[in-house]
Amino acid sequence: MPVYKAPVRDFQFILHEYLNLGQYKDVPGFADSGPELMTPVLEAAAQMCEEVLFPLNQKGDKEGLQYDNGKVIMPGGFKEAYEMYVEGGWPSFTCDPAYGGQGLPDVLNMPLMEMVCSANLSFGLTPGLSHGAYNAIMLHGSDALKKKYLPRMVSGHWSGVMCLTEPQAGTDLGLIRTKAEPQPDGSYAITGGKIFISSGEHDLTENIIHLILARLPGAPSGTKGISLFLAPKFLVNDDGSLGARNKLRCDALEHKMGIHASPTCVMNYDGATGWLVGAPNKGMKAMFTMMNAARLYVGVQGLGIAEVAYQNALAYARERLQSRAITGARFPDKPADPIIVHPDVRRMLLTQRAFTEGCRALALEMALKHDLAQRHPDPAVKQECDDFVQLLTPVVKSYLTDGGFEMASLTMQVYGGYGFIKEYGVEQYVRDARITMIYEGTNGIQALDLVGRKLPAGTGRYLRSFFHPVDAFIARHKGNPAMAEFTKPLYIHMGYLQKATMWIAMQGLANPDDAAGGAVEYQKLFAHVALAYVWARQAEVALRRMPEVRGQMSDSKLTPDIQHLTSEFYESKIQTARFYMQKILPNTISLLSSITSGSKSMMQAAL
């Protein structure tokens, strides 16, 4: 049976020491973000995830969903778990208080998102997508739509879904055919078919609010002629009560490789009544404004799987006895040593630890910058934070989801043959993680976004939001010998990133295939350097705090944010940072070499 313990300690470290949220207490929404208030919240979320959602994960995978003439029945226990989730007030955590939300920043919600995805990714998709739909209505809906739909969505009694994909229109949404005909009462009749709609139908909530991309009569072709519409499963009366069933139906469920407890629906809209969200023909723009948050959330799905996979690999490696350590028996009284003594097993485990703890810090920093881009009073800070988020969103979405799958696969490797056997529960992580690399824009499309849109933006303004702080960090710690083992590799590999960036920019103009052909590798190179920056900073905090903690452990006047931490915690941070710099970061060299070899070998080969 797999195990899961929420990494509360690491969340506390990142929020209160690494990001030092206390410095933002005057920014709206951040007043309650200190450890005194946040620790009990983190612990409550951890308990729900460990005790309610996690035990349903294997069950949901095994039992799957039932489809009955348009209805979808969730696996046993999911409905009750969802009710607890709603009663706990979790859906409303970051929502606008005007609609019943708690108004907290996203950075405080991210730990919850990660824990839910570790515990039960299939379960997490319904509230996660619903939050995306909330954001779209919040940002683009009329006051009347907000007033009617948001309070019940915020409370979690209704859920929301995003309906973009059609059989002929996946990545290329310009090919969408679903139509919306204006009606005399100001509503629209929506007709068409959508596929792959996550949580398009289920029995967890009283109503499901569909956000649908469709075309108005005479709309321009391509993405310029797409509008966004809201169509509820049950029409809503003016007093907020539920009315007649709308003309939309789940025709079938897809049979999938993983996330077996998440209903992926074939939806049919047969003149369904809907309302325009935002301006006509601006549906894609509306989607794009909420995409950064949605893509970060999918990245966190990969991270969540990586964390639970790592925990199981570690537990197994401590128990499983096979062979003797190459340098001599460590446990002579046992028939063999535990596999954790073998260098290759340690390589796999540390790769996982470096990935999960590094990516967690990066994801939380992204969420913080996203918050500051919206809430900070200083327009210059707002702009800088937004530039950082724009630049790093494709990097984070792709690296965290590629990594989620890779880390799950490493767990299978640590388990050996048992990893491939269903009863042990870890093969589910490999299956569940795989989709995150595909949906919310495939990782190949993320790379094109990075290279084609984000690099040239504002003649390199987005890039500066990353390059400048890294340069400043290196300069600040130049004279610190304890930091040299982290800042030197960061400096060198940052140089490779700059070289690759220059090459992509110059070569992209001369031959776009070169830029597009190297985009995925460039994205990976970028991510490796971003994580090096994160790890160097985590090491810096750890080096600074370790003597402080050692000196004060017996002192009752410990500040609340370090009460929970021991010097072993900081030592582990330094060891992992060292492993990252020596064993993972050098991958940038092969990536740079591949990028600068150009696209000829791909484009001229016969396929």
Ligand SMILES: Cc1cc2nc3c(=O)[nH]c(=O)nc-3n(C[C@H](O)[C@H](O)[C@H](O)COP(=O)(O)OP(=O)(O)OC[C@H]3O[C@@H](n4cnc5c(N)ncnc54)[C@H](O)[C@@H]3O)c2cc1C
């Ligand atoms: C389980 C599941 C849940 C989903 N949930 C939802 C949902 O809730 N709502 C929703 O609307 N959709 C959803 N989707 C759809 C998902 O977002 C799409 O599958 C995804 O966007 C890719 O589209 P596609 O499958 O048509 O692949 P295609 O677009 O056909 O792509 C196939 C391959 O070609 C590549 N490719 C395409 N165009 C280019 C290009 N210009 N340059 C380089 N490479 C390119 C892609 O990267 C990919 O590798 C879901 C899908 C699944 C499987």
